[in-house]
Amino acid sequence: MTRSKKSEVILGLENEFKEAQAIVVCDYRGLNVKKLEVLRNSAREQGVKVQVVKNTLANIALNNVNKDGLELKDTNIYVWGEDQLSVTKVVAKFEENNSDLFKIKLAHIDGEVADANKVRALSKMPSRDELIAMLLQVWNAPIQNFTIGLNALKEKKEQAV
Numbered sequence: 001m002t003r004s005k006k007s008e009v010i011l012g013l014e015n016e017f018k019e020a021q022a023i024v025v026c027d028y029r030g031l032n033v034k035k036l037e038v039l040r041n042s043a044r045e046q047g048v049k050v051q052v053v054k055n056t057l058a059n060i061a062l063n064n065v066n067k068d069g070l071e072l073k074d075t076n077i078y079v080w081g082e083d084q085l086s087v088t089k090v091v092a093k094f095e096e097n098n099s100d101l102f103k104i105k106l107a108h109i110d111g112e113v114a115d116a117n118k119v120r121a122l123s124k125m126p127s128r129d130e131l132i133a134m135l136l137q138v139w140n141a142p143i144q145n146f147t148i149g150l151n152a153l154k155e156k157k158e159q160a161v
Helices: 003-019 033-046 055-064 084-097 116-123 128-160
Strands: 022-027 049-052 077-081 103-109 112-115
Touching: 003 055, 022 084, 033 049, 033 077, 033 084, 077 084, 084 103, 084 116, 103 116, 112 116
Parallel strands: none
Antiparallel strands: 022 077, 022 103, 049 077, 103 112
C-alpha cells in the first residue's frame, strides 16, 4: 500500500470515527467469508459499518479524533456507528452465534474505553423504538382499562333489564 493510499484510508477512517458514538474492536480470526457477509448484512440493516483495517492505520485515525486508549494487537475487525445500542446489539448477537471464532475485545463508547462485558451489557438494553413502544403501552393502559370497565358496566345493566 502506497503512502498516499494509507493517508487516504486514515482520512476516511477519521471522518467515520469522528461521528461514531461507538467503535467496537473484535477478533475475527477463523471466520470465513460467508460468515463475515452475515455480519456485514446484519450491520448494514442497522446502519452500522464493518471494516477490517490495519491496526497501525486504525490507531492513527483513532488518535487523530481523540479516541485513544484502545490497545490494538493481532487480527481485528472494526464495527462502528452513530447509535451505540445498534452497534453493541450487532456485535453481541454475532458473537453469540459464532462464539468460537468471533470475540469482542474492546470498545470506545461515550468517550471512554469499555471492555467486552460492558458491550454485552449495553446490547441487552432496549432500543429507542422499544422504549417508545413501552411508553405507549403504559399511556394506553388506563384508557384501555376504563373502556373495559365501561363495557362490563354496560353488559351488567343490560342483563339487569
